[in-house]
Amino acid sequence: MATGRTHRPATRSRGIPEATVARLPLYLRALTALSERSVPTVSSEELATAAGVNSAKLRKDFSYLGSYGTRGVGYDVEYLVYQISRELGLTQDWPVAIVGIGNLGAALANYGGFASRGFRVAALIDADPAMAGTPVAGIPVQHTDDLDRIISDNGVSIGVITTPPGAAQQVCDRLVAAGVTSILNFAPTVLSVPEGVDVRKVDLSIELQILAFHEQRKAGEDASGADEGAPPMRATPNGRKGPDGDMPAVMPA
Amino acid sequence: MATGRTHRPATRSRGIPEATVARLPLYLRALTALSERSVPTVSSEELATAAGVNSAKLRKDFSYLGSYGTRGVGYDVEYLVYQISRELGLTQDWPVAIVGIGNLGAALANYGGFASRGFRVAALIDADPAMAGTPVAGIPVQHTDDLDRIISDNGVSIGVITTPPGAAQQVCDRLVAAGVTSILNFAPTVLSVPEGVDVRKVDLSIELQILAFHEQRKAGEDASGADEGAPPMRATPNGRKGPDGDMPAVMPA
DNA sequence: GCTTGTGAAGCCCTTCACAGCG
DNA sequence: CGCTGTGAAGGGCTTCACAAGC
Numbered sequence: 001m002a003t004g005r006t007h008r009p010a011t012r013s014r015g016i017p018e019a020t021v022a023r024l025p026l027y028l029r030a031l032t033a034l035s036e037r038s039v040p041t042v043s044s045e046e047l048a049t050a051a052g053v054n055s056a057k058l059r060k061d062f063s064y065l066g067s068y069g070t071r072g073v074g075y076d077v078e079y080l081v082y083q084i085s086r087e088l089g090l091t092q093d094w095p096v097a098i099v100g101i102g103n104l105g106a107a108l109a110n111y112g113g114f115a116s117r118g119f120r121v122a123a124l125i126d127a128d129p130a131m132a133g134t135p136v137a138g139i140p141v142q143h144t145d146d147l148d149r150i151i152s153d154n155g156v157s158i159g160v161i162t163t164p165p166g167a168a169q170q171v172c173d174r175l176v177a178a179g180v181t182s183i184l185n186f187a188p189t190v191l192s193v194p195e196g197v198d199v200r201k202v203d204l205s206i207e208l209q210i211l212a213f214h215e216q217r218k219a220g221e222d223a224s225g226a227d228e229g230a231p232p233m234r235a236t237p238n239g240r241k242g243p244d245g246d247m248p249a250v251m252p253a
Numbered sequence: 254m255a256t257g258r259t260h261r262p263a264t265r266s267r268g269i270p271e272a273t274v275a276r277l278p279l280y281l282r283a284l285t286a287l288s289e290r291s292v293p294t295v296s297s298e299e300l301a302t303a304a305g306v307n308s309a310k311l312r313k314d315f316s317y318l319g320s321y322g323t324r325g326v327g328y329d330v331e332y333l334v335y336q337i338s339r340e341l342g343l344t345q346d347w348p349v350a351i352v353g354i355g356n357l358g359a360a361l362a363n364y365g366g367f368a369s370r371g372f373r374v375a376a377l378i379d380a381d382p383a384m385a386g387t388p389v390a391g392i393p394v395q396h397t398d399d400l401d402r403i404i405s406d407n408g409v410s411i412g413v414i415t416t417p418p419g420a421a422q423q424v425c426d427r428l429v430a431a432g433v434t435s436i437l438n439f440a441p442t443v444l445s446v447p448e449g450v451d452v453r454k455v456d457l458s459i460e461l462q463i464l465a466f467h468e469q470r471k472a473g474e475d476a477s478g479a480d481e482g483a484p485p486m487r488a489t490p491n492g493r494k495g496p497d498g499d500m501p502a503v504m505p506a
Numbered sequence: 507g508c509t510t511g512t513g514a515a516g517c518c519c520t521t522c523a524c525a526g527c528g
Numbered sequence: 529c530g531c532t533g534t535g536a537a538g539g540g541c542t543t544c545a546c547a548a549g550c
Contacts, residue, residue, distance in 0.1 A: 072509050
């Protein structure tokens with residue numbers, strides 16, 4: 001999960017748990033696929049499998065939206081597609097601005113998944129004057145100097161930051177000042193934003209590191225003896241106490 | 254959060270909660286920055302701020318690793334960097350293969366954050382024969398036909414999937430068959446993998462949809478009571494009950 | 507009979523608040 | 529005295545299991 005939020009922790013948005021909100025797009029995708037195959041109804045079991053969750057969780061998730069199913073039958077696919085879309089706010093158009101048109105920014109601009117569902121890449125912004133005017137994915141890149149105007153003119157409320165880490169906070173500040181209230185941050189930086197602004201973070205290197213942690217664990221399971229179970233509680237009286245491994249002479253990483 | 258796991262839910266890896274593991278890279282990044290500025294020690298309060306979490310959480314996280322701090326003083330930066338690196342398995346080299354060298358795959362290949370910390374892009378693989386041999390980020394692209402051999406030869410255990418959704422499951426199967434046990438999936442697909450294989454998912458469009466949900470909610474707060482957009486239709490046959498909003502005549506999305 | 511919707515139980519994680527220790 | 533390390537309390541999410549309803 002490449003995710004991080006900046007949100008009132010205990011606030012359940014309109015009674016819908018955050019964890020449920022995060023799964024709605026998953027359900028929506030599975031339902032859309034069913035809809036395209038003209039499947040009229042689906043059971044919680046089938047839909048759960050398609051979405052990669054278990055059926056009890058799915059039913060509880062849907063129960064927060066309302067009673068949209070029919071007992072003994074299942075859920076009406078089209079109806080659910082609409083209800084979830086509406087709940088997520090996808091029945092309206094969301095103009096999005098991408099700031100930082102490097103490799104990643106260009107990749108996102110070209111990414112079909114953006115346009116597919118309510119989102120529209122309204123502007124591409126970069127600090128390099130040489131890029132100004134160059135079209136990327138058919139959209140001309142504009143210069144950072146005009147950021148304020150671009151955001152206002154297009155009514156952008158969602159910004160995507162794909163700049164180098166050093167520029168991210170400054171870009172973020174300018175986006176917020178211009179009226180952006182939701183930010184998707186790909187730069188490996190902790191952004192600070194005023195109350196009321198949502199930040200979500202996608203961090204590729206963090207994802208890899210989490211995988212490496214588990215990967216290492218798998219490798220260790222084979223060889224080492226049966227030393228699982230109880231972690232060493234308070235051990236050595238003083239001095240450093242960790243599971244194992246002390247400082248090496250040469251620092252890696 | 255662009256995150257999805259496929260993991261034994263109740264298994265705390267070596268006693269370290271999954272939530273803690275997910276934050277270790279964050280701490281590591283903040284610590285590395287301090288290290289570069291030659292800061293010798295840091296308090297839980299300072300480090301927590303830099304990492305964007307609260308200090309109680311940070312201290313509890315560190316307590317799972319061992320007692321690495323000094324009361325009244327704080328934590329030794331270099332020492333913590335090493336301990337966290339070791340815990341995450343970053344003291345070893347992880348060869349990574351990227352499959353699907355489109356815009357996103359190329360962006361990842363060029364992404365500096367990969368190489369920076371234990372990870373090395375060992376191979377780029379694509380199904381397009383025309384790309385074979387073309388260097389991307391200085392690494393020649395190889396053809397999917399040789400996937401098996403490429404994985405084995407390079408000892409790759411972590412694979413990154415950046416193919417179109419239709420190809421993702423098949424690529425995944427082949428990666429797993431070749432010995433990959435951790436997968437970072439950028440394709441908007443639910444991958445099914447055998448037990449023992451970890452999958453993490455990064456889904457850009459899901460992130461946007463979650464932002465849209467909150468964004469919509471913010472907008473709704475101002476003009477409360479205003480019509481939310483969906484014209485009531487689909488005369489409730491016998492009591493569909495949702496918060497509000499019934500089926501519209503024309504299906505959006 | 508079959509599937510939804512949901513109280514209840516349990517688990518995991520966060521937060522609190524302070525004892526413990528340098 | 530300051531800051532860490534940690535029991536205990538609290539909250540949210542998941543899972544169970546079954547009553548409700550078509």
